[in-house]
Amino acid sequence: MKLLPESKLLLLALSAALSLCPSVAASEEQQKLIPTAAASDYADSLGAKADYWHPEKMPIRVMIVADPRVPNYKPQFRDFFIGACQSWSEASNGKITFKFVQAEPCDIKVWWTNDLKQLLNKGELGEAQWENDPDGMYRANIKLLTLNEDGSRGINDQEAKLMCLHELGHALGIVKHSPYLGDIMNACIDFNYSTPLDQLILSPRDKATILRLYTEGDALLDKLCAESADPRARLMRLCFRADKLVQNEKYEQAYPLLDTALSIDPRCTPALSSMSNCCFEQGMDAYSAGNYELAVSRLSRFIETSKALNYMNNPQIAEAMESLNRCKAKLNQSKSK
Numbered sequence: 184m185k186l187l188p189e190s191k192l193l194l195l196a197l198s199a200a201l202s203l204c205p206s207v208a209a210s211e212e213q214q215k216l217i218p219t220a221a222a223s224d225y226a227d228s229l230g231a232k233a234d235y236w237h238p239e240k241m242p243i244r245v246m247i248v249a250d251p252r253v254p255n256y257k258p259q260f261r262d263f264f265i266g267a268c269q270s271w272s273e274a275s276n277g278k279i280t281f282k283f284v285q286a287e288p289c290d291i292k293v294w295w296t297n298d299l300k301q302l303l304n305k306g307e308l309g310e311a312q313w314e315n316d317p318d319g320m321y322r323a324n325i326k327l328l329t330l331n332e333d334g335s336r337g338i339n340d341q342e343a344k345l346m347c348l349h350e351l352g353h354a355l356g357i358v359k360h361s362p363y364l365g366d367i368m369n370a371c372i373d374f375n376y377s378t379p380l381d382q383l384i385l386s387p388r389d390k391a392t393i394l395r396l397y398t399e400g401d402a403l404l405d406k407l408c409a410e411s412a413d414p415r416a417r418l419m420r421l422c423f424r425a426d427k428l429v430q431n432e433k434y435e436q437a438y439p440l441l442d443t444a445l446s447i448d449p450r451c452t453p454a455l456s457s458m459s460n461c462c463f464e465q466g467m468d469a470y471s472a473g474n475y476e477l478a479v480s481r482l483s484r485f486i487e488t489s490k491a492l493n494y495m496n497n498p499q500i501a502e503a504m505e506s507l508n509r510c511k512a513k514l515n516q517s518k519s520k
């Protein structure tokens with residue numbers, strides 16, 4: 184990679200994702216530097232862990248802990264974070280909105296520290312951690328250093344502004360780095376200390392990526408999940424989506440997702456649990472509607488998944504067995520006619 188004279192390669196944080204599925208470990212990110220301007224966005228490279236804040240969570244409540252006692256903290260750092268919120272909001276065409284709060288509860292909390300040990304990875308200037316569930320992102324913490332990566336000096340305004348934009352991008356769902364140099368969301372930012380602050384802004388690709396994430400939402404995440412080479416990440420996404428569909432009684436849509444999830448890991452407890460609920464409800468509905476073939480298929484699978492979960496004491500088992508036997512009898516009757 185070519186560096187400009189007087190420029191500094193700023194290594195930005197590799198962020199860690201906290202997820203609902205404890206079995207899904209955050210894998211080390213493989214970062215490729217592709218110095219081209221080929222694509223108009225990098226949404227397709229975000230991977231199966233990408234997520235977003237759903238519309239009902241807007242405005243996102245942001246608590247900025249601007250503590251002047253932190254060594255090397257400057258009051259303008261707070262303004263940089265507010266500016267970063269405005270930039271991402273504008274880039275999303277207003278789909279992302281923020282509300283600044285003075286105290287908890289909040290959705291995103293940001294603070295500065297001069298303690299390098301507070302970051303998970305050495306050599307970084309900040310990090311974002313977030314939590315998500317079937318309803319999308321719901322909490323993020325952003326830690327930013329007031330010192331450079333080796334602690335030898337205070338960070339300057341350019342670095343502070345770039346870090347706010349970059350870490351907030353992660354917290355909004357751009358979980359991976361842009362593969363393109365020159366984007367705020369690339370792992371390395373090549374910048375010049377004499378660059379005026381108003382030129383350190385989101386690139387057109389950063390803007391197009393956040394817009395796609397918040398416009399396409401689940402459709403984009405499903406596509407990324409289907410294309411992902413990481414089976415654990417695919418599994419997590421499938422479980423999230425199916426669980427939500429089961430909660431909303433959309434059993435027909437949930438079933439194939441759960442079937443795929445269990446083909447990846449037949450012992451995945453969240454998938455088995457959702458499959459059990461899905462099959463019981465869909466099976467009983469089919470029985471009531473006189474669709475005995477579907478009822479037999481689903482109620483049989485309900486019993487099978489209950490066995491796999493050791494839930495055979497579940498009172499629904501007896502109900503399902505009884506309905507299953509009636510369905511089979513109905514099918515036999517119609518065959519013998």
Ligand SMILES: [Zn+2]
Pocket residue numbers: 195196197198349353360370
């Ligand atoms: Zn990063």
